[in-house]
Amino acid sequence: MRLLLPLLACLLLQLLPPAQAETFTVGVELQSYMPYSDVQDGQYLGYGRDLLDAFAAHQGHVFIYQPLPVRRLLSDFLSGRVDFKYPDNPRWNANLKQNHTLYFSQVAAPSVDGVLVKPQFLGQGKTRLRRLATQRGFTPWPYLDDIKAGRIILIQANQIDSLLAMALSDRVDGVYLNPQVVRHQLYNSKQNESLVFDPQLPFQNDHYFLSSIKYPEVIEQFNAFLSSQAEWVQQLKERHSISDALSGP
Template identity: 60%
Template sequence: MKIRLALLLCLSLHLVPSQAQEAIRVGVELQPYQPYSEVENGEYRGYARELLDAFAAEQGYRFVYTPLPVRRLLGDFLGGRVDLKFPDHPQWNADQKAGHPVRYSQPAAPYVDGVLVKPQYLGQGKARIRLLGTQNGFTPWPYLEDIRAQRIKLIQANQIESLLLMAASDRVDAVYLNPRVVTHQLRQMRLAPDALVFDPQLAHVEDHYYLSSIHHPELIEAFDRFLERRAELVAAIRLRHGL
């Protein structure tokens, strides 16, 4: 009887997926960026957390989230100190990623990055923008030519809250950020929801965030299958977070 129990125990251990045996380190951004993500009391939260948790639960993975400043996150990712990175994009830090076989997932979260101005400046075009604020780590792609030609001066800050206050007090002419994130932040700051508004007539970027890995392409393949197979669940998570 004891031999039979030992054999059953051994077999059951072999049936446990190997990925459940060790933690998978997921590198994420420390900066608050709701509704996509934030870190509160050391806990990673938001749309990204719910999406990745749903994937991990279905596949039997054990994810450990490691929130890091944007630049350190890139270094830890390229150095192999985290297994997965979210968010990521093929265009981001392409020169630093050169030589690393980065594998990107299918689109995991839609986003828009663009220019937000005070309501009275809406529709007045690019010509009035001399000082453009954005967050450290952000690249205002549609305005790089103007910045390099010194037609626009780029002002960067670590905190979105600081940028919004600068725009509200006319210390910058506009900010280049994600409108959904700005809306959330204005609410948190108890400012009017239309204190800054997205100007769709100005150049902006509509794209997606991706999950990436260097050393574990099999995880990206599994995530892609999850996105396709559980499309309804993914859509419900997006709706829940206003995406």
């Protein structure tokens, strides 16, 4: 009987369907962009990590996070060196993606990009903006026509703290960034209200998605997770102080 039990166990294992859990590499941005994400000592942190970890645990997958500079992240993703890219958006670098078939998830997080100014300049309108700063690689969509026409000079920098310093020292008239990211950064530097979001200026409601070239079936699993766990996902956003899209003035 003792010899028979291991044989029965082996037989049962052979009859079970193969496990669907897999190990994947997720390419993420190597920059501080809290509350959405951060990388400290090589560890990916923030809302994105919590969301993707919860999905992986729910599905039985293992996600290995690969923090990369923004430009290299896109290159490694398109060349197949990472399995997924987060965050992503169909509009980002669309010209570089056009020869690839990409699969995008449902919305994983809302995002707002707009102009932050000193409080004394709040509500003074777009004509005041002669020099507008943003993060390198970002596209200030609502201001492209003004930039092309020369009415606004676009200034770019790699680091958010450099952009905020430009605005605080009046080297630029405003910064085009995510207000929630700026608020988090200013709070940590004890400069809470030194720059404020101006809702009277054009801004962009946007979204972050999970994308893949090789694994559309996992994207579908992620979509099912977002739908079935919608209440938990909303609580996670609130826990990380991530607000839904804003309305215009």
